[in-house]
Amino acid sequence: MAYRDNDKYADVPQELKQKLFDEVKADERYDDYLYGCYECGICVSACPSARFYDYSPRVIAQTMAREDLNRFYEILADDIWNCAQCFSCVRCPRQNNPGGLVTLIREVAVRNGLKETREVLQGYSRVIYKVMLKGNQVSPDMLRPDFFPDWGPWVQEFSANMREWRLAIPTDTLRGVTDAAWKTDPKTLRELYYIWYSTGNLELIQEVDPGLHGLIAEVVEEELAETEWAD
Amino acid sequence: MKTVTLDLDQINVRKTRVFPRDPNAAVAHDLRDELFELEAKGEIIVQRVPEPYIQVQTKFGRVKKIPIEHTWHHKSCGQCGHIPGYTTAIFWLHRQLGLDYIDPTDQTSCTGWNYYASATSNAVAQAAVMMRNFAAAYETGYFPTIHCGTSFGHYKECREQLIKHQDLRDGVRRVLDKLGKPLVIPEEIVHYSEWIHAMRHEIAQRQVFDLSHITACVHPACHYHKIVPEDAIYDWEVFGGQRTATVTGLVQALGATAADYSTWFDCCGFGFRHVLVQRDFTRSFAVQRKIQVMIMEANPDVVITHDTGCVTTLDKSQFSGKAHDYKVGVPVISDAQLAALAMGAHPFRVLQMHWHSSDWRPLMQKIGIDWEYYWQEFQEDLAAIKRGDKAGVTWQDSDTPIRTQEHVLARVPSSAAAFSKEFSMSQRLTTPVGE
Numbered sequence: 121m122a123y124r125d126n127d128k129y130a131d132v133p134q135e136l137k138q139k140l141f142d143e144v145k146a147d148e149r150y151d152d153y154l155y156g157c158y159e160c161g162i163c164v165s166a167c168p169s170a171r172f173y174d175y176s177p178r179v180i181a182q183t184m185a186r187e188d189l190n191r192f193y194e195i196l197a198d199d200i201w202n203c204a205q206c207f208s209c210v211r212c213p214r215q216n217n218p219g220g221l222v223t224l225i226r227e228v229a230v231r232n233g234l235k236e237t238r239e240v241l242q243g244y245s246r247v248i249y250k251v252m253l254k255g256n257q258v259s260p261d262m263l264r265p266d267f268f269p270d271w272g273p274w275v276q277e278f279s280a281n282m283r284e285w286r287l288a289i290p291t292d293t294l295r296g297v298t299d300a301a302w303k304t305d306p307k308t309l310r311e312l313y314y315i316w317y318s319t320g321n322l323e324l325i326q327e328v329d330p331g332l333h334g335l336i337a338e339v340v341e342e343e344l345a346e347t348e349w350a351d
Numbered sequence: 352m353k354t355v356t357l358d359l360d361q362i363n364v365r366k367t368r369v370f371p372r373d374p375n376a377a378v379a380h381d382l383r384d385e386l387f388e389l390e391a392k393g394e395i396i397v398q399r400v401p402e403p404y405i406q407v408q409t410k411f412g413r414v415k416k417i418p419i420e421h422t423w424h425h426k427s428c429g430q431c432g433h434i435p436g437y438t439t440a441i442f443w444l445h446r447q448l449g450l451d452y453i454d455p456t457d458q459t460s461c462t463g464w465n466y467y468a469s470a471t472s473n474a475v476a477q478a479a480v481m482m483r484n485f486a487a488a489y490e491t492g493y494f495p496t497i498h499c500g501t502s503f504g505h506y507k508e509c510r511e512q513l514i515k516h517q518d519l520r521d522g523v524r525r526v527l528d529k530l531g532k533p534l535v536i537p538e539e540i541v542h543y544s545e546w547i548h549a550m551r552h553e554i555a556q557r558q559v560f561d562l563s564h565i566t567a568c569v570h571p572a573c574h575y576h577k578i579v580p581e582d583a584i585y586d587w588e589v590f591g592g593q594r595t596a597t598v599t600g601l602v603q604a605l606g607a608t609a610a611d612y613s614t615w616f617d618c619c620g621f622g623f624r625h626v627l628v629q630r631d632f633t634r635s636f637a638v639q640r641k642i643q644v645m646i647m648e649a650n651p652d653v654v655i656t657h658d659t660g661c662v663t664t665l666d667k668s669q670f671s672g673k674a675h676d677y678k679v680g681v682p683v684i685s686d687a688q689l690a691a692l693a694m695g696a697h698p699f700r701v702l703q704m705h706w707h708s709s710d711w712r713p714l715m716q717k718i719g720i721d722w723e724y725y726w727q728e729f730q731e732d733l734a735a736i737k738r739g740d741k742a743g744v745t746w747q748d749s750d751t752p753i754r755t756q757e758h759v760l761a762r763v764p765s766s767a768a769a770f771s772k773e774f775s776m777s778q779r780l781t782t783p784v785g786e
Binding site: 147148166168169171173204205206207211223227230240241244247248251255258259260263268270271274281284285286288290292293295296302303304305307308314316319320321324 | 442469473479483504518525573635667708733
């Protein structure tokens with residue numbers, strides 16, 4: 121990670137930086153993920169993102185250990201979404217988990233609806249919609265040629281034959297299913313909706329994409345109205 | 352300055368020596384002790400691994416139990432959605448071996464892919480999703496087997512956090528109580544590739560295609576061996592116990608060559624969010640750090656891995672690499688698909704090779720499979736479905752191997768000797784391995 125000017129986010133009040141930093145530290149997983157930093161760079165040597173971005177897991181661990189608020193805010197705004205979350209960095213000899221720290225910082229960025237975070241997640245909304253309502257991250261009908269042109273002519277062939285190809289799968293829970301990865305019981309999905317509803321997960325979506333939140337909340341609330349769980 | 356060196360032979364000899372592992376002296380403790388303590392306090396139920404099971408060694412020597420059957424299959428959304436031959440191969444293997452399993456509809460994905468991609472969730476929600484699935488498995492009396500590497504790693508981390516943090520347990524308990532579900536944590540969190548590893552000699556016994564002239568590069572999945580790393584399977588007979596033995600153990604048991612390459616520890620470039628909306632990173636990493644290195648250093652006939660994202664990334668990224676004249680063009684399949692292929696699974700009805708982008712035809716030809724014949728057969732299935740004459744391809748259409756034991760080559764797999772020492776299905780039927 122190149123040297124940066126700590127003034128990049130000088131207009132952001134120190135109180136806000138401190139508040140967000142404290143939110144990260146308050147997560148009960150924080151102490152499991154950071155023990156200091158030898159500054160040895162072993163995590164960087166294993167990090168895929170460090171090869172292609174101006175990004176360093178060592179700087180994440182160092183910054184958090186030093187409690188450098190200005191650098192922390194740069195990481196929060198600019199760096200965290202470069203992490204591939206592969207956790208190659210956990211071979212840290214100090215037993216740090218820089219990838220885990222990134223997860224915690226991302227959660228704070230989402231919870232506070234940071235402008236940079238909303239921008240990064242803009243193209244990703246349809247996936248959030250799928251995972252929250254279908255319980256699956258991806259489905260066959262997402263494999264569209266306009267979304268995956270770089271996957272070659274295979275995507276076009278698949279798209280033209282999706283129905284038949286899905287019916288030609290012997291696994292019973294997959295056969296014919298195109299809008300989800302497998303057949304899921306309606307009751308199972310309602311239980312999942314209750315989890316989103318009762319753990320504050322719906323409010324998180326409100327912070328990053330109010331329109332998407334409205335769509336998901338409508339379905340969740342309608343389905344939960346049929347159950348005895350929702351208060 | 353004098354440099355002390357060893358010649359290559361000396362290095363190789365020294366690398367192959369055994370490093371004894373004493374679980375009592377391990378840097379990581381056995382989490383199950385705490386699980387059983389929580390159970391004794393009445394906080395949770397620990398679902399025991401059903402017998403019969405196979406015992407395997409993990410990174411620091413702890414013995415892990417891998418159930419052979421009576422398993423509840425926690426499917427992977429990426430496999431089922433985009434690589435259906437992966438899931439189908441896992442079930443086909445169970446069916447061939449006559450093992451009891453459940454393919455549930457009372458299952459959601461772990462939602463971990465989304466969590467690692469966007470963080471639009473939180474610790475309680477993620478642990479509750481896991482515990483809902485575990486409760487669903489427990490209610491059936493079957494033991495969970497996790498298909499996805501990310502689900503496996505994510506669940507192990509959630510389990511660790513649940514054990515450590517009372518607040519998290521209380522939060523999840525409130526949710527599960529409302530749903531009328533018990534708080535259950537399995538005694539072991541088992542990845543399907545561990546089951547394949549444990550069963551590899553049984554699979555090799557039923558091999559109908561010779562793979563001794565096939566070279567494979569193995570990509571170990573990050574979320575399998577890097578998250579809670581002490582729980583991954585290591586075997587001193589596989590790379591001297593210096594990297595996880597899953598996948599490589601199978602390749603070797605099937606008589607193929609598992610070729611080493613220098614970037615084996617690198618991730619595939621999946622990136623969770625990147626693979627969906629920022630694929631310039633994914634493509635570059637997959638091609639430049641993985642596929643091209645494998646080809647230049649080992650020139651494999653096939654790449655074998657054991658996770659959803661790795662198969663997708665390494666397979667689909669090669670198309671764009673071709674445009675840049677990178678060295679690409681090697682098929683990528685899972686260990687389950689390789690095992691099923693060796694046992695004579697239909698390349699399209701079972702392995703669903705038509706969902707894979709990188710050219711798998713040379714591999715089929717080299718193994719001696721007339722893929723065009725089976726493609727034609729599959730085209731007839733599709734045509735019948737299109738006409739409405741057939742509702743779909745079923746297990747009845749797919750169970751029979753394309754080659755039977757009568758065709759097995761005279762070659763006795765090198766793994767057969769090891770098999771007879773360790774485990775045999777006939778023994779299993781009379782003597783539970785776990786006893």
